[in-house]
Amino acid sequence: MTDFRAIPSIDELRRRPAVRALEEEFGADATVDALRAAASEVRAAIVAKARLPTDKVPATIEAKAVTRVRAAFRSSLHPVVNATGVIVHTNLGRAPLAAAASDRVARVASGYASLEYDLEHGVRGRRDVHGEGLLCHLTGAEAAVVVNNNAAATMIVLAALAAGREVIVSRGELVEIGGGFRVPDVMAQSGAVLREVGTTNKTRAADYAAAIGDKTALILRVHPSNFRIEGFTERPALSDLVDVGRKLNIPVAEDLGSGLLVSGTIGDEPAVRDSLAAGVDVCCFSGDKLLGGPQAGIIVGRKLLVDRIRTHPLMRALRVDKLTYAALEATLIEYAAGRAATTIPVQRMLTATADAIRGRAEIVATQIAALDGWRATAIEGFSAVGGGSAPGVHLPTWLVSVENGSLSAFALERRLRDLDPPVIARIDNDRVVLDLRTVLPEQDAQLARLFAAL
Numbered sequence: 001m002t003d004f005r006a007i008p009s010i011d012e013l014r015r016r017p018a019v020r021a022l023e024e025e026f027g028a029d030a031t032v033d034a035l036r037a038a039a040s041e042v043r044a045a046i047v048a049k050a051r052l053p054t055d056k057v058p059a060t061i062e063a064k065a066v067t068r069v070r071a072a073f074r075s076s077l078h079p080v081v082n083a084t085g086v087i088v089h090t091n092l093g094r095a096p097l098a099a100a101a102s103d104r105v106a107r108v109a110s111g112y113a114s115l116e117y118d119l120e121h122g123v124r125g126r127r128d129v130h131g132e133g134l135l136c137h138l139t140g141a142e143a144a145v146v147v148n149n150n151a152a153a154t155m156i157v158l159a160a161l162a163a164g165r166e167v168i169v170s171r172g173e174l175v176e177i178g179g180g181f182r183v184p185d186v187m188a189q190s191g192a193v194l195r196e197v198g199t200t201n202k203t204r205a206a207d208y209a210a211a212i213g214d215k216t217a218l219i220l221r222v223h224p225s226n227f228r229i230e231g232f233t234e235r236p237a238l239s240d241l242v243d244v245g246r247k248l249n250i251p252v253a254e255d256l257g258s259g260l261l262v263s264g265t266i267g268d269e270p271a272v273r274d275s276l277a278a279g280v281d282v283c284c285f286s287g288d289k290l291l292g293g294p295q296a297g298i299i300v301g302r303k304l305l306v307d308r309i310r311t312h313p314l315m316r317a318l319r320v321d322k323l324t325y326a327a328l329e330a331t332l333i334e335y336a337a338g339r340a341a342t343t344i345p346v347q348r349m350l351t352a353t354a355d356a357i358r359g360r361a362e363i364v365a366t367q368i369a370a371l372d373g374w375r376a377t378a379i380e381g382f383s384a385v386g387g388g389s390a391p392g393v394h395l396p397t398w399l400v401s402v403e404n405g406s407l408s409a410f411a412l413e414r415r416l417r418d419l420d421p422p423v424i425a426r427i428d429n430d431r432v433v434l435d436l437r438t439v440l441p442e443q444d445a446q447l448a449r450l451f452a453a454l
Contacts, residue, residue, distance in 0.1 A: 006054040006057040007039055007042060007043060007046075007057055007061070008057070008058050008061070010032060010035050010036060010039070012058075013035050013039075013058065013061060013062065013065075014031070014032070014035070016058065016062055018062055018066065019031065019035070019062055019065065019066075022034075022065070022066055022069055026069050026073055030069055030072065030073070031065065031069060034064075034065040034066075034068040034069045034072075035061065035065045037064075037065075037068060038060075038061045038062075038064035038065040038068060039061050041064055042057060042060055042061050042064070078421065078422060079421050080092060080421050080422045080423070080424050081421055081422070081423045081424065081439060081440075081443050081446070081447070081450075082424055082438040082439065083423055083424060083425045083426075083434035083435055083436070083438065083439050083447075084424055084425065084426045084435060084438060085381070085382070085383035085384060085397060085399070085426065085435025085437050085438055086383070086384045086385075086386035086438065087346055087349045087350060087383065087384070087385050087386055087387075087437070087438055088258075088288075088289050088290065088346065088385060088386040088387030088389055089386050089387070089438070090386065090387055092424060094288040094289060094295070094387055095288045095289065095291070095292045095293060095294075095345065095346045096345045096346070096440070097292075097293070097294065097327055097331070097345075098292065098330065098331055098334055098343050098344045098345065099343065100330045100331075100333065100334060100343065101293065101294070101326075101327040101328075101330040101331045101334075102327075103330070104326045104327065104329070104330035105323050105326045105327050105330075107326075108322055108323060108325075108326040109322075109323055109326075113322045113326075115127050115130075115321075115322045115325070127319065127325070128145050128146070128310050128315070128319070130146070130325040130328075130329060131144065131146055131325060131328050131329050131332060132144045132145070134329060134332035134333065134336055135298065135300055135332065136300070137336060138261055138272075138273070138332060138335055138336060139261070139272045139273050139276055139283075139300050140273050140276050140277060141276055141283075141300035141301055141302075141306075142301065142302050142303040142306070143300070143301065143302070143303040143306035143307065144298065144299065144300040144306065145298075145299050145306055145309055145310045145315075146287070146296050146297070146298055146299070146319075146320055146324070146325070146328065147296070147297040147299070147315070147318040147319060147320065148295065148296065148297060148318050148319070148320050148324070149286065149295055149296065149297045150255070150257060150259075150284055150285060150286040150297040150298075151186055151297070152297045152318040153255075153284035153285075153297030153298065153299050154183075154186055154190075154255050154284055154297075155186050155189055155190045155314070155318075156190075156299075156309055156312055156314050156315065156318055157253055157282055157284055157299060157309060158186070158187055158190035158191075158192040158218070158220075159190040159191055159192070159312060159314055160305075160308045160309040160312040160314075161217060161218050161251065161253070161282070161305060161308065161309070162190070162191075162192040162193075162217035162218045163190060163191035163192060164191055164192075164193070165192065165193060165215050165216065165217035165218075166192070166193045166194075166195040166213075166215045166216045166217060167187060167192045167193065167194060167195060167216075167217060167218045167219075167220050168195045168197055168208055168211050168212065168216060168218070168219045168220065169183070169187075169194060169195070169196060169197070169220045169221075169222060170196075170197055170198045170203035170207075170208075170221075170222075170235070171196045171197070171198050171199055171200050171203065172198065172199070172200050172201060172202075172203055172224075172233075172235065173220075173221065173222035173224060174194075174196070174222075175222060175224060183222055183255075192217070192218070193215070195211055195216070197210075197211045201232055201233045201234075202232070202233060202234040203234065203235060203236065204234060204236055205236040205240040205241060205243070205244050208236070208241060208244050209244045209247075209248065212244075212248050212250055216248075216250055217250075217251075218250065218251055218252075218253055219241060219244065219245050219250055219251070219252045219253070220252075220253050220254075220255065221238065221241060221252065221253070221254040221255070221280075222254075222255045222257075223254075223255055223256050223257035223258065223270070238254070238270075238275060238278045238279075238280065239278050239279065242278055242279035242280060245279075245281070246279070251281040251282065251302075251305060252279070252280050252281050252282075253280070253281060253282040253283070253284070253301075254275050254280045254282070254283045254284075255283075255284055255285075256270060256272060256275060256283055256284065256285040257285060257286060257289070257389070258285060258286060258289045258290040258291075258387065258389040259272065259285035259286045259287060259289050259290050259291035259298065260272065260285075260290045260291070260389075261273070261290075261291060261335055261340075262335075262340070262341075262347075265290070265347070265350060265351070266290070266350055266385060266389075266393060267392075267393045269290070269389065269393075272285060272300065276300065276301065280301070281301050281302050281305055282299065282300070282301035282302065282305050282306065282309075283299070283300050283301055284297060284298065284299045284300075285297075285298055286298070286387075287324075287328055287331075289346075289387045289389050290346060290350075290385075290387075290389050291331065291346075292331060292340070292344040292345060292346035292347055293327055293328050293331035293332070293344075294323075294324045294327035294328055294331070295324070296320055296324055296328055297318075298328075331344065345440065349383075349437050349438060350385070350395070352437055354380075354395075354396040354397055354398060357397050357398045357436050357437055358378060358398040360398075360436045360441070360444055361378040361398040361399065361400050361434075361436050362378045362398075363444065364376075364400050364434070364436065364444055364447055364448065365377055365378045365400045365401075367445075367447075367448035368400065368402060368447070368448055368451050370448075371448070371451055371452055373404055373405065373406065374402065374403070374404055374451060375402070375403045375404070375405075376400055376401065376402045376403075377400070377401050378398050378399070378400060378401075379398065379399050379400075379401050379433070380396070380397075380398060380399070381396075381397050381398065381399040381428070381433065381435065382394040382395060382396060382397060383395040383396075383397040383435055383437040383438070395437065397435055397436075397437045398436070399428070399433040399434060399435050399436075400433065400434040400436065401428075401431050401432070401433050402425075402431070402432045402433070402434065402451070403431055403432070404454075409427050409430050409431050409432050410427065412432045413425055413426075413427055413432050415454055416432070416450075416454075419450050419453060419454070421450075423447070423450055434447065
């Protein structure tokens with residue numbers, strides 16, 4: 001039986017090399033607390049008559065302390081390899097930033113910045129002007145302002161332009177997006193009153209016109225997000241809706257959701273510039289979906305209306321910080337310079353051809369298949385846009401199908417999530433597949449090394 005005298009004092013344990021290294025990395029307080037807890041565990045094991053060689057007691061306490069400290073300090077937010085083929089993957093942080101945006105964030109984050117300082121006049125400035133010039137240049141808007149996400153953008157648009165009054169929305173556009181957030185709930189929080197028109201599958205411009213009265217403040221058009229209604233349907237053209245608004249002097253706002261800046265990039269997904277050119281008074285959209293930037297809600301449109309939004313009391317609660325502005329401006333510069341298709345990951349993934357992905361998939365499959373116990377082949381498949389963008393659009397791709405005789409598909413998928421960094425794959429037809437459309441090119445070689453680690 002192990003003797004209690006085999007348990008060293010805390011001071012003795014702190015002199016051990018591994019414990020000194022632990023203390024240097026995580027501090028004395030955390031290390032001492034972990035040593036005390038580990039020593040208590042060992043003491044309890046001795047009382048329970050566990051068989052523990054006396055000479056192993058110090059090392060056992062040390063190992064338990066190291067495990068405790070590292071677990072306590074482990075971050076819950078991990079970089080991962082997205083091999084799912086879902087480009088705008090909400091659960092994986094949506095859009096990866098362009099290198100220029102990451103570099104800009106690092107530069108701004110590491111020191112002070114002119115967030116609310118007018119460099120020209122040497123006085124206090126305004127943060128809501130950052131990114132406005134670039135947004136106006138890229139969309140054709142008169143003015144722009146940024147908040148922390150598109151739900152916030154929709155809410156502040158309604159609060160500033162329609163609080164206490166009616167907003168007309170088609171029944172077919174009263175959508176629920178990810179996380180259970182519903183358009184009617186957002187409207188209720190804004191103080192605006194919902195006025196539904198039309199039916200689930202058919203709404204006409206005349207329905208909007210008939211609903212307009214003394215209490216009407218706004219006509220709202222909402223992107224259907226992650227679903228489509230097909231078959232016996234009707235939805236007015238945006239130009240027809242704008243005509244109704246102009247004839248009856250009611251502003252038209254559009255929640256575009258995805259934030260596509262370049263027309264025709266993907267399916268019939270609407271572009272911001274096209275909506276403004278059609279005469280929409282205010283548009284709001286996301287910065288971290290098809291635009292490929294940081295999480296943000298972007299509002300563009302007529303200056304008179306945008307100025308009412310930027311001065312609303314909610315603006316302070318919904319404003320963004322210097323890091324978001326830094327990433328957003330850097331992303332917008334890539335568009336303005338004509339480089340977005342190659343430098344912004346989301347845009348590059350959207351436009352990548354199946355043939356280009358096939359070449360990468362065959363190389364990765366060959367590397368994995370060369371490892372003992374592994375089978376890997378390149379097969380045809382489809383990628384998804386994700387993030388509620390372009391529902392129903394399937395992008396042809398090539399997948400790496402991976403199998404191991406000792407692991408089921410579910411067990412292998414689980415083991416991949418335990419790697420460092422975790423590899424997030426998907427299971428198709430009872431086999432694990434990797435879609436390289438969403439794997440960053442520089443991660444291709446890493447995949448084989450990670451499989452070797454299994």
